[in-house]
Amino acid sequence: MESTVKDIIIEKAKSSKIEQVDFNNLPFGSVFTDHMMVCDYKDGAWQTPKIIPYQPLTLEPSARVFHYGQAVFEGMKAYKDDDGKVWLFRPDENFHRINKSSARMAMPEFPEDYFFDGLNTLLKMENDWIKPGLGNSLYIRPFAIATQAGIIASPSQEFKFLIICSPAQAYYGGEVRVKIAEKFSRAADGGFGFAKAAGNYAGQFYPTNLAKEEGFQQIVWTDAKSHEFIEEAGTMNIFVRMGDKLLTCPTGDRILDGVTRKSVIALAEEQGIEVDIRPIRVSELLEGHKNGELKEMFGSGTAAVINPILGFGYKGERYELPVMTDSYATRIKQQLINIQYNIAEDKFGWRYEVK
Amino acid sequence: MESTVKDIIIEKAKSSKIEQVDFNNLPFGSVFTDHMMVCDYKDGAWQTPKIIPYQPLTLEPSARVFHYGQAVFEGMKAYKDDDGKVWLFRPDENFHRINKSSARMAMPEFPEDYFFDGLNTLLKMENDWIKPGLGNSLYIRPFAIATQAGIIASPSQEFKFLIICSPAQAYYGGEVRVKIAEKFSRAADGGFGFAKAAGNYAGQFYPTNLAKEEGFQQIVWTDAKSHEFIEEAGTMNIFVRMGDKLLTCPTGDRILDGVTRKSVIALAEEQGIEVDIRPIRVSELLEGHKNGELKEMFGSGTAAVINPILGFGYKGERYELPVMTDSYATRIKQQLINIQYNIAEDKFGWRYEVK
Incomplete structure (x- = not known):
């Protein structure tokens, strides 16, 4: 697979929030890293992916996702070994599955190189957020939402694909x-x-x-x-x-x-x-x-x-x-x-x- | 029902978009009026409803609605008669149904006085957007979305209830x-x-x-x-x-x-x-x-x-x-x-x- 990393637009956060995070006390899925990947779909094509500071989304009140639930997601984790290398587990499965989900929800499939280049670039930027030690991981949430304005009940023609990341400890599901x-x-x-x-x-x-x-x-x-x-x-x-x-x-x-x-x-x-x-x-x-x-x-x-x-x-x-x-x-x-x-x-x- | 209209916070739009709208050529559900109603649910209670200029919503990327589809809506219409009076059709049915939908989606029910006072106040402000003549109407979209940040798959504790309005001509569904x-x-x-x-x-x-x-x-x-x-x-x-x-x-x-x-x-x-x-x-x-x-x-x-x-x-x-x-x-x-x-x-x- 030819890399297209060079094409990703990167805007770095001015400062990191990492010092404010207590990594020994992380409620699942509520703390997010400094950056996120965003890629817009419009005019029938996915635009250039961007990695930007983690920030709120601004959407029209009539965006399809709010009314018709046109949205898909994945859950993945990155693990750091004792040598500081970072690993994903079968990410190709998540990639193929989000596209299978998208097809069923009448959403456009996301390109493989955008997915993997975006993920690699983002994870390298967030390397400090991935702590070594069994149980520690970075939970990764790729998701896509229908953003087109207009409340007619028909498929959106505009979408956003995002990847956000949340540091996680061993998830104890409880009894x-x-x-x-x-x-x-x-x-x-x-x-x-x-x-x-x-x-x-x-x-x-x-x-x-x-x-x-x-x-x-x-x-x-x-x-x-x-x-x-x-x-x-x-x-x-x-x-x-x-x-x-x-x-x-x-x-x-x-x-x-x-x-x-x-x-x-x-x-x-x-x-x-x-x-x-x-x-x-x-x-x-x-x-x-x-x-x-x-x-x-x-x-x-x-x-x-x-x-x-x-x-x-x-x-x-x-x-x-x-x-x-x-x-x-x-x-x-x-x-x-x-x-x-x-x-x-x-x-x-x-x-x-x-x- | 005792009116609580006095409690609604109103922020008027500085100018109206109405002059830019071609009321003889309205694609369904894509033009919206000058104002919208917004009411936030947090700390276990619905806060004071607001009527504010129609504007985009700003939400955390981890807001539940994007990931878990916790959202409900209604569709209603306002009609203007030849005397300029404005009518709704069985709005009590829509009110009760959105709360029935909310209960099934683990969302809090919306108070009846907030719903009707908000709707009346908003529709009076948007009176010029409701054109008389058979077929013309103002399509009204009440909806509620889960806004709490955090990607754990459990019910949100924070919500937004909104009412947005879109002028409509007779909807010809085609053959x-x-x-x-x-x-x-x-x-x-x-x-x-x-x-x-x-x-x-x-x-x-x-x-x-x-x-x-x-x-x-x-x-x-x-x-x-x-x-x-x-x-x-x-x-x-x-x-x-x-x-x-x-x-x-x-x-x-x-x-x-x-x-x-x-x-x-x-x-x-x-x-x-x-x-x-x-x-x-x-x-x-x-x-x-x-x-x-x-x-x-x-x-x-x-x-x-x-x-x-x-x-x-x-x-x-x-x-x-x-x-x-x-x-x-x-x-x-x-x-x-x-x-x-x-x-x-x-x-x-x-x-x-x-x-």
């Missing part, structure tokens, strides 16, 4: 018990549940608030047709260990094709764990809980990597999962982290060095 | 032929299809683009489970005339409870037309087309009031509808318009005078 959805749904067949589109998220907040009132932290969504099959947790794909076998449901119209999900599958298979990718019935979980076959459940996603699920609720009943000493969750999470931080060998070629 | 959805879906049971939430709209753009390539203007969505029942057209509810009977499907989780829809039902019933509110099978349309019972199809919505459907496509076949001289669509549209413009008696108490 996670999930409610299995019985009535509310996240996505329909033929819809856009597979996309990281803005519209897939706000609809989950209210049902999740109700679940929180019952003492659960997240919802495991089920299929809208029958509510008999588990799907995903909205920000995590779901894995279930039955005996020694690892189950996860297939992706499709309704379920996000998670980068961590496919990495977990590859790592599990590499070490001889049988992985069965097939629809998982809620009734299997209940039966497995009863006969002791249900050993583990965990979620996978960029923010938490792997988040063990301690129990679940379904139709008014609560089910606790066994406490495992050498769980698949812990083992695979460690392997993933070791690859991400350049500690372990990268057999799959997942690491990408920022330079 | 409308619809494609009946066979694969793509708009909403799931247990989802938020009933809400006027931003996330319900962008997902329709791509399938609609595909339908346009086949020569259709809109999609009539079908149920995601079986695609056997018609639902709505995304920006219009759908009516079907079979013989002398008018059919429309029931609202619910997936279908917007349209204000024009319920007004059409009331007007039709008032003049003795039998209205059957029940699920409508695609197969009934095909059969009715074959045996001549299918007389009309039309969409109802605020922008176009009633939009006759000239034909539909399904599974590669195209079906043209008969040309009616005294159609239900034309008759009911005229009745609705006469009520909206204070020409006919308002038996149902639907008109609301702005003063």
